[in-house]
Structures are given as structure tokens and as C-alpha cells.
Amino acid sequence: MELLLVLLVGILYSAGIFMMLRRSMVKLLLGLLLLGNGTNILIFLMGGLTKGKPPIIHADEKNFTDLYADPVPQALILTAIVISFALTAFAIILLKKVYATTGSDDLDSLNVQDLDI
Amino acid sequence: MITNYILAPILVHMITAVLLLFNWQRVRAQKIISIIGNSIAFILCVQLFYATQRHGFLILQAGGWKAPFGIVFVSDTFSSIMVLLTAGVSLAVGIYSTAALNVSRIKYGYFFIFHFLIMGLLGAFLTGDIFNLYVWFEVVIISSFVLLTLGGKKMQMEAAIKYVTMNMLASVIFLTAIGILYGITGTLNMADLSQKIAQIENRGLVSVTSLLFFVGFGIKSAVFPLYFWLPSSYHTPPSAIAAIFGGLLTKMGIYAMIRVFTLIFRPDEFVLGVFVVIAIMTMITGALGTINKRSVRRLISYLIVCHIGYLIGGLGLYTELAFVGMIFYLIHDVIVKSNLLMITGIIYKIRETTDMRRLGGLYKDYPRLSVIMVIAFFSLVGIPPLSGFWPKILFFGESLQAKEYVLLGAFIFASFVTLFVIARMWSEVFWKPSPKPISESSDHFSKLPLSGKFALVAPVTALSLVSLYIGFNAEGVFEIARKTAFELMHPAAYIDAVLNNTSAQ
Numbered sequence: 312m313e314l315l316l317v318l319l320v321g322i323l324y325s326a327g328i329f330m331m332l333r334r335s336m337v338k339l340l341l342g343l344l345l346l347g348n349g350t351n352i353l354i355f356l357m358g359g360l361t362k363g364k365p366p367i368i369h370a371d372e373k374n375f376t377d378l379y380a381d382p383v384p385q386a387l388i389l390t391a392i393v394i395s396f397a398l399t400a401f402a403i404i405l406l407k408k409v410y411a412t413t414g415s416d417d418l419d420s421l422n423v424q425d426l427d428i
Numbered sequence: 429m430i431t432n433y434i435l436a437p438i439l440v441h442m443i444t445a446v447l448l449l450f451n452w453q454r455v456r457a458q459k460i461i462s463i464i465g466n467s468i469a470f471i472l473c474v475q476l477f478y479a480t481q482r483h484g485f486l487i488l489q490a491g492g493w494k495a496p497f498g499i500v501f502v503s504d505t506f507s508s509i510m511v512l513l514t515a516g517v518s519l520a521v522g523i524y525s526t527a528a529l530n531v532s533r534i535k536y537g538y539f540f541i542f543h544f545l546i547m548g549l550l551g552a553f554l555t556g557d558i559f560n561l562y563v564w565f566e567v568v569i570i571s572s573f574v575l576l577t578l579g580g581k582k583m584q585m586e587a588a589i590k591y592v593t594m595n596m597l598a599s600v601i602f603l604t605a606i607g608i609l610y611g612i613t614g615t616l617n618m619a620d621l622s623q624k625i626a627q628i629e630n631r632g633l634v635s636v637t638s639l640l641f642f643v644g645f646g647i648k649s650a651v652f653p654l655y656f657w658l659p660s661s662y663h664t665p666p667s668a669i670a671a672i673f674g675g676l677l678t679k680m681g682i683y684a685m686i687r688v689f690t691l692i693f694r695p696d697e698f699v700l701g702v703f704v705v706i707a708i709m710t711m712i713t714g715a716l717g718t719i720n721k722r723s724v725r726r727l728i729s730y731l732i733v734c735h736i737g738y739l740i741g742g743l744g745l746y747t748e749l750a751f752v753g754m755i756f757y758l759i760h761d762v763i764v765k766s767n768l769l770m771i772t773g774i775i776y777k778i779r780e781t782t783d784m785r786r787l788g789g790l791y792k793d794y795p796r797l798s799v800i801m802v803i804a805f806f807s808l809v810g811i812p813p814l815s816g817f818w819p820k821i822l823f824f825g826e827s828l829q830a831k832e833y834v835l836l837g838a839f840i841f842a843s844f845v846t847l848f849v850i851a852r853m854w855s856e857v858f859w860k861p862s863p864k865p866i867s868e869s870s871d872h873f874s875k876l877p878l879s880g881k882f883a884l885v886a887p888v889t890a891l892s893l894v895s896l897y898i899g900f901n902a903e904g905v906f907e908i909a910r911k912t913a914f915e916l917m918h919p920a921a922y923i924d925a926v927l928n929n930t931s932a933q
Binding site for chain 1: 559563566570573574577580582585586588589590592593596597599600603604606607608610611612614616
């Protein structure tokens with residue numbers, strides 16, 4: 312299972328960076344999303360995988376006696392997902408607006424203002 | 429000392445922002461609420477600063493959860509300085525924006541987002557939890573995205589694509605670093621991390637993680653190979669927004685970098701070498717970038733990059749005196765950069781352009797205003813006894829002591845180029861006769877009502893006076909910087925205050 316997730320993280324990171332290096336704005340955004348998802352799985356993986364052991368104590372027990380799943384990485388991922396949701400919503404609207412004002416999906420056509428010094 | 433008081437300035441900004449939402453489209457009400465909210469937050473931040481000076485570390489444990497498990501907010505000297513600076517600059521820029529921004533921007537939520545941005549900054553400076561720092565960073569960057577694109581001009585849209593992409597990438601790298609850090613230590617509390625990191629045997633992995641943090645914060649604070657988004661975006665929003673960005677946003681990255689590399693990681697020889705090389709390259713490229721710029725706004729964008737190099741250089745030297753210089757320079761830089769960007773806004777109001785070829789004769793038309801502006805210009809250069817002079821002496825001395833002659837050369841080169849471009853700017857904008865006859869219609873400044881003129885000039889004057897005060901009362905600022913540097917070099921007191929705080933609430 313770990314090995315599968317490691318491979319998945321690697322694929323998501325490399326695909327994300329590859330997509331970010333393209334000239335199209337939509338692909339740039341897709342690349343960022345892939346990278347974000349790769350990071351979430353990385354956090355999940357780094358927290359250690361424990362199968363079928365939720366961190367809940369039975370009513371008659373006082374403390375943990377067994378190895379339980381760590382809840383913190385899941386809380387972190389949840390937060391990261393919510394944040395990336397907001398960022399993605401903003402970025403999609405921004406791309407739409409940029410496309411409407413410049414009429415192009417090509418990142419190279421965005422250098423007009425850098426030409427004048 | 430445990431106190432809930434730390435959160436007060438953050439809450440004031442949040443409540444102000446919510447109140448502003450209820451006054452959507454009501455321009456006058458929004459201006460009044462914003463100024464009141466900013467003033468209250470400023471007073472609270474001054475109190476927080478003095479309380480931190482008096483009682484040492486102030487700590488808040490969220491929900492009463494003890495330190496390594498819950499989220500903590502910590503106010504040490506460094507945090508309280510940054511909070512005080514943020515509150516001061518936000519008050520100045522808040523007043524300035526009431527007159528500098530056009531009505532449509534205010535109608536579509538400028539002040540509302542502005543207060544959320546300041547709230548995020550204050551949170552980032554006060555938190556003692558690395559993941560919480562990430563969340564505050566996100567609050568700040570999404571607010572800054574909105575502020576950057578507010579107005580929707582084509583130029584702003586182009587800049588926003590670069591700014592948004594680079595900042596989102598920086599966040600992903602920062603989050604990756606946090607994930608790996610959690611994997612190797614199993615904690616997120618910065619004080620706890622500091623202890624756990626010291627026990628890790630795989631130092632290579634620790635170094636790589638620390639460099640991931642450096643890249644993440646480096647993009648945000650615009651260091652050498654990662655700075656290109658800054659000069660192509662900071663000149664596009666109105667000057668009030670640029671003042672907050674240039675004064676505080678890049679400094680947030682520097683703050684996080686200093687915090688992480690003093691508290692969590694103690695950099696080894698290799699990492700310090702990387703810092704020094706990057707500082708040198710940042711100073712040289714930033715300085716060279718300023719030379720051919722004709723627009724005042726673009727010139728200042730490159731100066732921001734150039735002076736970030738000073739701060740990284742101070743971090744790279746990693747001695748207590750270099751840290752004193754770094755903290756002093758940080759205090760000076762936040763105030764002067766915000767002031768300079770507000771000044772360019774006034775110049776734009778007077779002449780409708782920031783292009784130096786078409787500017788001129790400002791000294792003849794507005795002699796008193798020019799004197800206020802020149803204080804900010806020459807503070808930046810560091811003409812003794814103005815505020816930029818003192819930290820530079822420390823930087824020069826320390827790099828000489830550490831035998832970092834290339835770094836010393838870069839410091840001197842960057843200072844010299846700053847002097848050159850500022851002197852040229854002064855002669856082109858203020859002394860040179862105006863190249864074209866000035867038509868009355870282009871001078872929007874003189875047509876403003878008295879209250880509008882006051883709102884534009886008062887913040888600039890106040891920040892110039894603060895620069896003068898720092899320059900002439902360098903002893904007092906040195907004392908605080910020395911105390912901060914001592915705390916940064918010896919984090920044991922911070923760790924002890926956070927982890928072993930047993931006193932009852």
C-alpha cells in the first residue's frame with residue numbers, strides 16, 4: 312500500500328510540474344491542482360498508514376493500548392483541501408477573466424506590460 | 429504568561445471586516461469604520477508590544493490544550509515588533525486609502541479585504557504552530573489576490589496570473605515541507621519541533637526539508653532566482669495596495685524564514701553558504717534591475733528585491749550582531765518601503781504619471797511636500813543619521829569579521845546603486861524643470877478637499893517622522909533589536925516558555 316502511494320505521489324508531482332511548464336493557462340492551473348493533490352497524499356503517507364484502527368477509545372478503557380491511526384494528518388489534509396478549493400475557485404474565475412480581456416490562452420501573450428521599462 | 433490578550437488585535441480586524449460587509453457599497457461608512465477599526469487595533473498592538481516587553485513571552489493555548497498538542501499563539505519580542513509594525517503601517521495605509529483609491533474600488537470591498545489581509549498578517553506573526561502558519565499564509569495570499577485584481581484592468585490581470593501561480597506554487601512547496609517535517613518528527617508545534625529536530629539522526633533529510641522551507645518562503649519574499657514575479661506585478665495595483673504588498677507581504681516571508689531557521693532548524697555550514705550566495709545574487713540582480721527603470725514604481729519594485737538581499741545576508745552571517753542589524757533593517761525597511769510606495773501614489777495624483785522622463789519640477793510646485801518625501805528617500809539610502817545607516821554599519825562590520833568579502837562587496841555595491849538611483853530619482857522628479865507645460869487638469873492633488881489632502885499627506889508625514897525617530901533614537905531601537913537577536917540566537921527560553929508553562933490560566 313505504501314509503495315503504491317509513493318508511486319502515486321511521484322506521478323502526481325511530476326505530472327503537475329510538467330503541466331505547469333506548458334504555455335497554456337488552463338494546463339498551468341491543472342498542473343497546480345495535481346501538485347496540490349500530490350501534497351495531500353504525501354501528508355497522508357508521512358503520517359503513517361494504519362489500517363482499520365480509528366483513534367477512538369472504548370468506554371471501558373482509559374488510554375490507548377494499541378497502535379491507532381494518527382488523526383492529525385487527516386485534519387491537515389482536510390484543511391488543505393478546503394483552502395485549495397477556495398484558491399481553485401478564485402484561479403478559475405481569474406483565468407476566465409484574463410481570457411476575456413486578452414482573448415488568448417497563451418501565457419507568452421501576457422508580457423505586454425513587461426516590455427516598457 | 430498565559431493570556432488571551434494576544435488574539436485581541438486579530439479579532440478587532442476580523443470584526444471590522446465583518447462590519448464592513450454589512451456596509452457594502454456605503455463608501456463614507458466604510459471609510460469611518462475602517463479608520464476606527466485600524467486605530468483600535470493599533471492601540472491594542474502597542475499594548476501587546478509593551479506587555480511583551482514587560483512580562484516576557486505571552487502565550488495563548490487555543491481551547492486550553494497543552495502546548496505540543498493544541499495550537500499555541502506566542503508573542504515574543506520578534507513577533508511583537510512585527511505586529512506593531514504591521515498595525516502602524518496598516519493604520520497609515522488605511523487612512524491614506526480613504527483619499528487615494530477611487531470610489532468604485534471601495535464600493536467593491538477594498539476595505540473589507542484589506543482588513544482580512546492585515547488579520548492574516550497578524551496571525552502569521554503571532555502563531556507558534558507551523559501548520560497554523562501555513563493557514564495564515566493562505567488567508568494573506570488569497571486576500572492579496574483579490575486586492576491585486578480589484579479593478580480588473582488588463583495590466584492587473586496579466587500581473588495576477590504570474591503572482592497567483594507563483595504564490596500557489598510556494599504554498600504547495602511549503603505544505604510539502606510541513607508534511608515531511610511531520611513525518612520525521614510527529615509534531616507541528618514549533619517549540620516542540622525545535623527539540624525533536626535536534627534528535628534526528630538523518631541530518632541529510634533535515635537539511636533537505638529545511639531547504640524546501642527556504643524555497644517556499646523564498647518565493648514569497650522574492651529572493652534571487654525566484655523573484656521575477658515581483659517586479660512584474662507590484663507596480664500594477666494602486667499605490668495604497670502596493671504599499672501594503674511592498675512593505676509587509678515580502679517581509680512576512682522573511683519573518684517566517686528567520687523564525688524557521690532560528691527556532692526549528694539550526695543551519696549547518698552548507699545551508700549558511702547557500703544563504704550567503706543567494707543574498708549576494710539577490711542584491712546584485714536587484715540593484716542592476718533598478719538602473720534602467722524609468723518608472724518610479726518599477727524602480728521601487730526592484731529596490732524591494734535588492735533590499736531583501738540584505739536581510740538574507742544577515743541571516744547567512746548567523747552571528748548575534750548580524751541579527752541585530754537584520755532586525756533593525758527589517759524595522760526600517762517595512763516603514764520606508766510602505767512610505768515610498770505611498771509617495772509614488774501622491775506623485776501620480778499630482779502629475780498623472782510615474783514615468784521619470786515625463787516628471788519634473790515637483791520641488792518648485794510643492795516644496796514642503798518634497799521635504800517630507802526626501803526624508804523617506806534618503807532614509808532608504810542610509811545617509812547618516814537617517815534610519816538606514818545604522819544597520820548597514822553592522823552588516824559591513826560583521827561580514828568583514830566573518831571574512832565574507834564577496835558579501836561585503838555586494839552590500840557596498842547594493843548601497844551604492846541605491847544611492848545612485850535615489851539621487852537620480854530626486855533630480856529627475858523634483859529638481860528637473862517639468863518637460864511639458866503643466867496643465868491644471870492633470871493635477872488631481874490640488875483639487876482635493878482639505879480632508880483628502882490631509883488623508884494623503886498625514887500618513888506619509890507620520891512614517892517619515894518614524895524614520896527620523898529611528899535614525900535619531902537609534903539607541904532605543906538597538907536595544908530592542910539586541911534583545912530580539914539574543915532571543916533568536918538562544919531559543920531555549922522560547923521553548924521553555926511554550927512547553928513548560930504550568931501556571932494556571
